[in-house]
Amino acid sequence: MQVQLAMREMWKYRWLYLFMVPGIIYFFLFKYVPLWGVIMAFKNYQPFAGLMQSEWVGLAHFRRFFGMPEFWMLFRNTIVIGLYSLLIFFPITIVLALLLNEVRREMFKRFVQTLVYIPHFLSWVVIAGISYVLLTTEGGIINQILIAFGYKPAEFLTSEYWFRPLIVMQMIWKDAGWGTIIFLAALAGVNLQLYEAARMDGANRFQQLWHVTLPAIRSVIVILFILRLGSFLDLGFEQIFLMVNSVNRDVGEVFDTYVYRVGLQQGQFSYSAAVGLFKSVVGLVLVLMANKIAKWFGEEGIY
Structure with a gap:
């Protein structure tokens, strides 16, 4: 039946x-x-x-990978850049969505949305080229401005200190606007009567944001956060590969670029497959743990 x-x-x-x-x-x-x-x-x-x-x-390839001196360097670089992405990039998408939601002039709101969406459609090759034009010590616009104010030119592209902040800034510029789409869709479904009730109780704009808007989209934030953890170690090969060089490799080499180097350039297919499988298993474990924690706190999770 x-x-x-x-x-x-x-x-x-x-x-x-x-x-x-x-x-x-x-x-x-x-x-x-x-x-x-x-x-x-x-x-x-x-x-x-x-x-x-x-x-x-x-498990010979896994034992070789875990026992090699480069493992902890790769693990550290991937974890640090992943944390930057998770703790800086992800909240910025939420903040940007909240700011766009507060714009009352529809024409201006659409203009700003279009402006922040456009970089998403640029390839990482274009982003890396723009970064080079802006930051190179040989005529870069940023360094020209620094020189004009009496400062020495900074080696942004070859500095270990600037590599990770530069990667995060590229992420934000390229994909922060695109990441607001789901949050804006969730914000469009918030009951307007809740805001009216909050105003009648004397809540200002910030209090409405904190007590009405954020709780209304909390489940969406949790789900996207869990999904983000699934790709925690998957930082994207193209961006890192285009920005890393022999000078900043100690802070820029991650699992993705290492797999390309040993797998395709050196022909060690099985070994690189083991590295990729390790990364995928870690991502799966993080998703399962985050989903379980979300259930403990009364959220829906992803399943």
């Missing part, structure tokens, strides 16, 4: 389910089918022998 009712409901909303088919096919082909390749991390993969015929080595 329940199966028949479920089939009737599916037939009733058949067009909505039809819209899901392309997404299901995409995730199946590009997310689930490639999972069988994970066994490469436990083999000594040889292209001529093939994946199934290559020698099984078990």
